[in-house]
Amino acid sequence: MEEFSESYRAHAASVRAYLRRLVPVQDLDDVLQVVFTEAWRSRQRFDPDRSMRAWLLGIAHKRGVDHLRARAAPTVSLDVVGDPPGHDGRIDDQALADRDQLRRALAELPAPQRQAIELAYYGDLSQREIAERLHVPLGTVKARTARGLHRLSALLAAA
Known part of the structure; x- marks a missing residue:
């Protein structure tokens, strides 16, 4: 001892x-x-x-x-995290307004078009991957995406 x-x-x-x-x-x-x-x-x-x-x-x-x-790694829910600041360190009000306008316009799209666009842009999936995930033909995904983007453009221009 x-x-x-x-x-x-x-x-x-x-x-x-x-x-x-x-x-x-x-x-x-x-x-x-x-x-x-x-x-x-x-x-x-x-x-x-x-x-x-x-x-x-x-x-x-x-x-x-x-x-x-x-040890459990400390995590923070994304719902609690604030929006990133703008280039000058302050919250960019215009970016927040644009994002809100885009969300409202997406909500006005028919569900199949909105789903195809969200999977492509927010889910970062290719059109082939979207077709596999949704169990629809590739041409259907292309048509939904094209029609959805055209309608989205019109909704955003009207706002």
Whole structure:
């Protein structure tokens, strides 16, 4: 037990410094404790002809990576995220107005035309992929897209 205390006093600072690069500060002490607990439990595997510091840093690396993998990545719903700012850092009111006008015009299209356009422009699908997804002939997708874009152009020009 004395050897463990000695090892902790001698190497805790360097293990902590190493972990600081991997682990968030708020989790640092927890992971440090895991490292030294594992070192104590697996002390019979330590080769005294090798460096104690290097052995501990190897354990620290593995436990730090394990800790990062176990954490859930923070995510934010796209509904909560605001619109991106304009080129000058402010919200571009005209872009918001244009987008709103486009949404209203799309809503006025017949459903098959709107669906083909949305899959092409927002879904980034080719016309062949749209045809496969909707289980319709390729010519039908082309006709719906062309008619929808023509009608959309007229709706936007009238607005």
